[in-house]
Amino acid sequence: MTKRISAKEWRNSQSRGNKFGAKKVKHCPTCGFTHDSKVEARRCVYLHDLVKAGVFAHVDVHPVVTLAHGIKWRLDFAVYAPESSGGGMCYEDVKGGPETEGFKLKRKMFNAVHPMARLHAVRWDRSMKKWITST
Numbered sequence: 001m002t003k004r005i006s007a008k009e010w011r012n013s014q015s016r017g018n019k020f021g022a023k024k025v026k027h028c029p030t031c032g033f034t035h036d037s038k039v040e041a042r043r044c045v046y047l048h049d050l051v052k053a054g055v056f057a058h059v060d061v062h063p064v065v066t067l068a069h070g071i072k073w074r075l076d077f078a079v080y081a082p083e084s085s086g087g088g089m090c091y092e093d094v095k096g097g098p099e100t101e102g103f104k105l106k107r108k109m110f111n112a113v114h115p116m117a118r119l120h121a122v123r124w125d126r127s128m129k130k131w132i133t134s135t
């Protein structure tokens with residue numbers, strides 16, 4: 001039996017491919033993992049370049065955090081600062097477009113369980129040609 005999807009679901013799946021360029025990148029040459037989008041793969045290269053440059057100590061790809069009720073949430077990256085600059089880390093989720101309601105809700109849940117942790121939404125601004133990180 002063929003699984004039918006609604007027109008809205010179809011449209012969403014289409015726009016995700018075209019509008020945000022969310023084509024999966026398999027076996028990323030930098031980390032070996034699969035990224036959900038080209039922009040995520042590009043961020044992966046960027047972060048690992050900063051590790052090479054000594055700006056960051058380490059980058060985790062696809063860290064999993066726990067929300068309330070044991071719900072697991074897979075984020076895109078966890079970035080660790082070097083000990084020499086005080087250490088510390090933050091999580092990153094790369095966005096191909098505006099932050100979705102789903103993301104906002106999960107971030108609220110995340111902040112409730114991990115009030116001291118930092119989580120940034122990151123997106124590539126095409127016109128300014130730079131990464132924009134939400135606070």
Ligand SMILES: [Zn+2]
Nearest residue numbers: 028030031044
């Ligand atoms: Zn990668």
